[in-house]
Amino acid sequence: MNPAWSLVLTAIGVTGLIVAGRKKAAGWVIGFLAQGVWASYAIVTKQPGFLIGSMVYAYAYALNWRTWHRGDKEAEPEEKTDEQRLFDLAQQMLAISSPGVSLLDRARYTEVLVRFSKTAAAWEKENGTERPARHKMPKTSRRR
Template identity: 45%
Template sequence: MAHQAWSWILAAVGITGLWLAGSGRRAGWAIGIASQALWLAYAVATSQWGFLASVAGYGAVHVRNWRRWRATEHAPPAP
């Protein structure tokens, strides 16, 4: 039953982060990046080591996209 709770928590956190990021909210990126710690804990707790690759991959993509979003947010307006 504990595995079921993990699934729902991870889904809720991930969807919340994506929703907020897609709405242009900085908190979305922070949640997406921080959620990788939850995935890391899940991978270790359940001995599902393949999730470690997704933690690295999703974490890198979240950071990349946040940096790109931040660069466009702070870019000077076009003439």
């Protein structure tokens, strides 16, 4: 058997890994398809170890493709709702203002802040009041 077979098959497999390393799910498909040729090579050269190896590799390539393919669909950014943005903001505020608080307490405080903010917004809407505009505090100079 010509040793070029194994070199060409190795090159195809490495190409698939390089493409996958560039975050392209097609790399896993290339590797999976190469395993069919590796299985043929194993049968022609009467090397059952290669046949078993190609089946294991094909399974791994298929799993990785499936995982990456699902990940591509999940990677599409979804528009956050106002409630999600409010929740994120409350969590950030608590993380900055209370760094020593446990995660459970922080989650509870976040829920309270979100409820308070919703209640205040509903009250303002119902009563037709607007929040006062923020005024800048005048700069004071300290002279001694």
